[in-house]
Amino acid sequence: MTRSTVARVDLAALKSNFRAIREFLAQSDSEPRTLAPSDAPSHPRTVARRTPDVIAVVKANAYGHGSERVGVALEEAGATMLACADIEEGIVLRRAGVTRPILIFGALSVSNLDGLFEYGLTPTISTPSAARAVQTAAAPRGVVCGYHLKIDTGMHRLGFRHDNLQRTLPDVLGSPNLRLEAVYTHFATADVPGHPLFDDQRLRFEQALTQIDARVPRHAANSAALLRDSRVWYDIVRPGLLLYGIVPPPLGSTIPLQPVMSLTSRVVAVKGLRPGESVGYGARFTAGAPRTIAIVPAGYADGLDLRLERGGHVLIRGRRVPVVGAVSMDMITVDITDLEDVSPGDEVVIMGRQGRESWQQIDVREMAAAIGTIPYEIVCRIGARIERQYV
Numbered sequence: 001m002t003r004s005t006v007a008r009v010d011l012a013a014l015k016s017n018f019r020a021i022r023e024f025l026a027q028s029d030s031e032p033r034t035l036a037p038s039d040a041p042s043h044p045r046t047v048a049r050r051t052p053d054v055i056a057v058v059k060a061n062a063y064g065h066g067s068e069r070v071g072v073a074l075e076e077a078g079a080t081m082l083a084c085a086d087i088e089e090g091i092v093l094r095r096a097g098v099t100r101p102i103l104i105f106g107a108l109s110v111s112n113l114d115g116l117f118e119y120g121l122t123p124t125i126s127t128p129s130a131a132r133a134v135q136t137a138a139a140p141r142g143v144v145c146g147y148h149l150k151i152d153t154g155m156h157r158l159g160f161r162h163d164n165l166q167r168t169l170p171d172v173l174g175s176p177n178l179r180l181e182a183v184y185t186h187f188a189t190a191d192v193p194g195h196p197l198f199d200d201q202r203l204r205f206e207q208a209l210t211q212i213d214a215r216v217p218r219h220a221a222n223s224a225a226l227l228r229d230s231r232v233w234y235d236i237v238r239p240g241l242l243l244y245g246i247v248p249p250p251l252g253s254t255i256p257l258q259p260v261m262s263l264t265s266r267v268v269a270v271k272g273l274r275p276g277e278s279v280g281y282g283a284r285f286t287a288g289a290p291r292t293i294a295i296v297p298a299g300y301a302d303g304l305d306l307r308l309e310r311g312g313h314v315l316i317r318g319r320r321v322p323v324v325g326a327v328s329m330d331m332i333t334v335d336i337t338d339l340e341d342v343s344p345g346d347e348v349v350i351m352g353r354q355g356r357e358s359w360q361q362i363d364v365r366e367m368a369a370a371i372g373t374i375p376y377e378i379v380c381r382i383g384a385r386i387e388r389q390y391v
Ligand SMILES: *Cc1c(COP(=O)(O)O)cnc(C)c1O
Pocket: 057, 059, 105, 186, 221, 222, 223, 224, 238, 239, 240, 241, 242, 248
């Protein structure tokens, strides 16, 4: 049984995006990198750096795309490692057949840690209490648990403060059942062009690295940082959004990416409105002249944002038509007065393409901009009720 509203996830596009990102990293890597004098590299670094590896970020059910199929596809495409938010997400990936290392981003101090060991997941150690918790869980099992160390360089969320490492690190690095495998940080303003915190964080990270003896891989770059500054590629990059074919606004990119998800539905009913009649909860859209409305069976329970009422469009018969009236739990209403011959069963594109022209596409960035949010939120919120069809 399939509902009218479905999310199509194009795994070939996903893999192609992964390869395009890798090619971008490889090509740009062959160009000489100019390091400003203040960028004294903390680790001895040869001039010809190798192309960074890729940790493919598949947290939040792979940004709503479905982490099981997406995780396996990215592993096939060559991701060095996958990353997700918590142990539960890591277990889903393992059960789906992912064999590559899986990094858990989240804080683990209050989690049940059994899954780390049973499913061979790699924790992030970002607080002293997480270090103690994982050490305490690893010791009786007689195992040494590899981990990535997170440094807080200015996000002030998770991670060991960059300016307090001398006090906090010895305990962690000295834990007998923990093995440091990589060091990382996370940028707060990679997608805020010109924000000074970005460079501050980079320099603090490099300073912090000088205090860690071990020669382990370093990583820092999310999608925006990867696009913005090759100096923060280090040994591994961590793109999420780019993999799904979306460039984080307001940045631009020349990487040839394809959108991975599209969201389509079908018209279920067509209704005439007479002048003065309104449609939907709150009667917020009133017809001035005779209007024709199509009812589309997807609403806020499916992740459609209430703000689509002002500024949202869908495609029907290759034309853009506005959402009118309130977004309901299970339905939206769109104004098809200017279209002819719309009938129940006609395809409705909520996100994606319906034709070759540029205006026959509703992309996630445009949708986010129209309603004042970010593309991340739109794809992550596509509801559990919507079937993901993999093509
Ligand atoms: C989500 C996340 C990423 C990926 O971010 P994008 O902006 O989607 O590329 C990278 N690193 C960490 C720690 C994250 O939480």
